[in-house]
Amino acid sequence: MSKNEIIASIRRNKPSLIELELPDYQQFREDIDTVSLFKQQVNEAGGSVIECNRGDIEKILSDNYQNVSEVYSLIDEFNPLDNRSADDEPSEYKNLDLVVLNGKFGVAENGAIWVPDSNLSQRIIPFITRNLVLVVLQMSLVANMHDAYTEIGKFSEGFGVFIAGPSKTADIEQSLVIGAQGPLSLTVFLV
Amino acid sequence: MSHPKLANIFLKNEDRVNWHDKALWFVREKRDVAVNKVKGWEELREVAASIKSNVLSNLDNYLLQFEENAIRNGIKVHWAMNATEHNEIVLKILQENGAKHIVKSKSMLTEECGLNPYLEKSGIEVIDTDLGERIVQLANEPPSHIVLPAIHKRKEEIDALFVEKWGIKGGNGNAEYLTREARKHLREKFLIADAAITGVNFAIAENGGFVVCTNEGNADMGTHLANIHIACMGIEKIIPEMEHLGVFLRLLARSATGQPITAYSSHFFKPRPGTQLHVVIVDNGRSQLLGRPEFRKSLHCIRCGACLNTCPVFRKTGGYSYESVIPGPIGSILGPGTDMEKYNSLPFASTLCGSCTDVCPVKIDIHSQLYKWRQIISPKKGTSIKKLAARVTGNILGNPKLFRLSATIGTVLLRYLPGSLMKNLTAWGKGRELPKVPKQRFRDWYIKNRKE
Numbered sequence: 001m002s003k004n005e006i007i008a009s010i011r012r013n014k015p016s017l018i019e020l021e022l023p024d025y026q027q028f029r030e031d032i033d034t035v036s037l038f039k040q041q042v043n044e045a046g047g048s049v050i051e052c053n054r055g056d057i058e059k060i061l062s063d064n065y066q067n068v069s070e071v072y073s074l075i076d077e078f079n080p081l082d083n084r085s086a087d088d089e090p091s092e093y094k095n096l097d098l099v100v101l102n103g104k105f106g107v108a109e110n111g112a113i114w115v116p117d118s119n120l121s122q123r124i125i126p127f128i129t130r131n132l133v134l135v136v137l138q139m140s141l142v143a144n145m146h147d148a149y150t151e152i153g154k155f156s157e158g159f160g161v162f163i164a165g166p167s168k169t170a171d172i173e174q175s176l177v178i179g180a181q182g183p184l185s186l187t188v189f190l191v
Numbered sequence: 192m193s194h195p196k197l198a199n200i201f202l203k204n205e206d207r208v209n210w211h212d213k214a215l216w217f218v219r220e221k222r223d224v225a226v227n228k229v230k231g232w233e234e235l236r237e238v239a240a241s242i243k244s245n246v247l248s249n250l251d252n253y254l255l256q257f258e259e260n261a262i263r264n265g266i267k268v269h270w271a272m273n274a275t276e277h278n279e280i281v282l283k284i285l286q287e288n289g290a291k292h293i294v295k296s297k298s299m300l301t302e303e304c305g306l307n308p309y310l311e312k313s314g315i316e317v318i319d320t321d322l323g324e325r326i327v328q329l330a331n332e333p334p335s336h337i338v339l340p341a342i343h344k345r346k347e348e349i350d351a352l353f354v355e356k357w358g359i360k361g362g363n364g365n366a367e368y369l370t371r372e373a374r375k376h377l378r379e380k381f382l383i384a385d386a387a388i389t390g391v392n393f394a395i396a397e398n399g400g401f402v403v404c405t406n407e408g409n410a411d412m413g414t415h416l417a418n419i420h421i422a423c424m425g426i427e428k429i430i431p432e433m434e435h436l437g438v439f440l441r442l443l444a445r446s447a448t449g450q451p452i453t454a455y456s457s458h459f460f461k462p463r464p465g466t467q468l469h470v471v472i473v474d475n476g477r478s479q480l481l482g483r484p485e486f487r488k489s490l491h492c493i494r495c496g497a498c499l500n501t502c503p504v505f506r507k508t509g510g511y512s513y514e515s516v517i518p519g520p521i522g523s524i525l526g527p528g529t530d531m532e533k534y535n536s537l538p539f540a541s542t543l544c545g546s547c548t549d550v551c552p553v554k555i556d557i558h559s560q561l562y563k564w565r566q567i568i569s570p571k572k573g574t575s576i577k578k579l580a581a582r583v584t585g586n587i588l589g590n591p592k593l594f595r596l597s598a599t600i601g602t603v604l605l606r607y608l609p610g611s612l613m614k615n616l617t618a619w620g621k622g623r624e625l626p627k628v629p630k631q632r633f634r635d636w637y638i639k640n641r642k643e
Contacts, residue, residue: 006472009479017249021238045454090415091382155400158459159461160457162452164456167454169322169323170339172369182455
């Protein structure tokens with residue numbers, strides 16, 4: 001069997017054990033303002049940030065997205081009419097204009113937001129929609145990716161994704177185009 | 192063909208060469224800006240390199256640990272000794288499920304294995320969904336860069352390609368228009384796909400999960416719509432623990448494109464309910480490379496492409512001059528390890544300036560390895576002319592009378608023979624200027640001034 005062959009070949013060829021050192025993540029700690037850095041990084045990634053209170057979310061969404069026909073929300077504050085269920089085929093979501101989700105936490109150094117299975121009803125929804133809104137708690141922000149994985153800890157879900165900005169590409173002559181195969185826009189509600 | 196011969200073809204179009212050079216240098220500069228913002232970047236590289244060293248020294252156990260955890264999570268794990276076996280495994284999964292339409296996100300491993308042509312031979316449609324990869328696939332070309340697959344193409348060429356293949360209206364090379372057209376085209380493919388194939392950026396031994404990074408969202412559009420996900424990984428993609436992702440995700444995108452992180456870093460642990468998730472672990476020569484202490488470190492590579500962007504030879508000669516699946520400095524040390532005969536010119540496609548080593552996020556000693564490959568290849572290549580030249584030069588330099596005589600002959604030749612003739616005598620002369628002949632030689636000046 002190839003598995004045994006590969007393992008045997010590695011055992012024949014590998015060097016003697018080099019111990020795994022415990023990395024000192026403290027040395028990467030910086031004195032930063034996580035909120036302002038996070039906002040700056042989301043903007044640089046092509047997204048936008050709206051700072052508001054939880055109570056204002058519904059009004060802002062209704063004002064900003066008047067011409068959208070298919071909307072899907074998984075936050076308590078905003079409940080547009082939608083009959084879809086988690087059992088639907090993922091392709092049922094193909095015409096979504098707007099999806100609103102809770103992010104678990106945000107990362108200041110790169111504007112990334114952690115969205116695990118438990119914040120999703122279907123894995124496809126933050127990718128297939130034209131516009132994505134993520135709600136992130138200001139107090140959830142961490143400084144860098146080392147802190148981010150401390151925050152995630154022992155992960156026992158099936159899927160999770162860091163989302164930093166809308167989808168993008170620069171594959172045509174290095175000119176940046178926002179909106180590739182995923183969403184065309186990302187708005188972060190920082191509450 | 193050798194690197195110099197292929198480079199000559201690329202160099203024929205001077206405008207393209209200059210554009211290619213500038214475009215990649217621009218990416219290198221973006222990398223510098225991003226890197227300089229990180230406190231302790233050098234220490235971060237050290238940490239990454241030490242994790243990778245540990246991984247290589249304990250690779251068998253980490254792979255077994257990964258497999259055990261992945262199986263517990265409902266992932267089906269397959270092992271392939273070589274490219275052929277990898278392709279057979281993928282085809283078998285697809286055929287058993289009657290899958291005909293496949294969407295694929297970027298994976299250098301499947302390029303290495305020649306997966307696409309293999310599947311197409313069996314009547315399976317494979318659509319590359321990264322925009323750059325789709326462009327080169329439509330043009331029936333391989334990627335010319337591991338992160339920017341279509342960097343050798345100008346926007347007008349891409350415009351013409353889309354018009355020809357999709358029958359769309361031309362957009363005068365407008366990147367936004369062309370990207371939107373590609374989005375429409377790819378949407379249709381995502382929605383009908385039976386299976387999605389992805390690469391793997393990092394696989395985590397302690398919990399059996401793996402991470403796939405994209406900017407376009409194409410890996411996620413594929414995997415969350417199709418009912419089968421096949422992820423293909425080289426054995427060296429393993430990292431011990433989840434927390435090590437913090438180190439590598441900080442390094443990867445900054446080194447690749449100057450972004451602090453890619454738009455999507457997707458962590459897969461379990462299949463979506465009611466669907467299949469397969470991981471194919473591929474050796475294909477890697478465990479042999481592990482047995483060569485002087486070249487072992489090349490297995491640290493996380494495929495960021497930073498060494499390509501910074502390399503003066505790559506920027507000026509393009510990815511196709513290398514002929515290997517992975518071009519540039521890293522490809523020039525990986526290539527000869529897999530087929531020394533075929534890739535024997537690649538370690539010489541370098542100025543040994545060491546810039547590749549300086550930018551490498553996992554501290555591979557690329558330029559030292561290039562030099563070491565030269566020491567292995569040179570004695571085997573027919574280099575008797577070089578040896579003869581060195582011996583003659585040695586004799587001349589060791590004999591003052593002979594030296595003075597040849598210096599006189601050289602001066603006369605330089606003064607009276609046409610430069611074009613002289614310059615074409617050796618490869619070194621081509622594209623370089625000859626020195627101006629001084630009115631007076633140093634020796635004459637010295638004798639004269641000492642006497643006064």
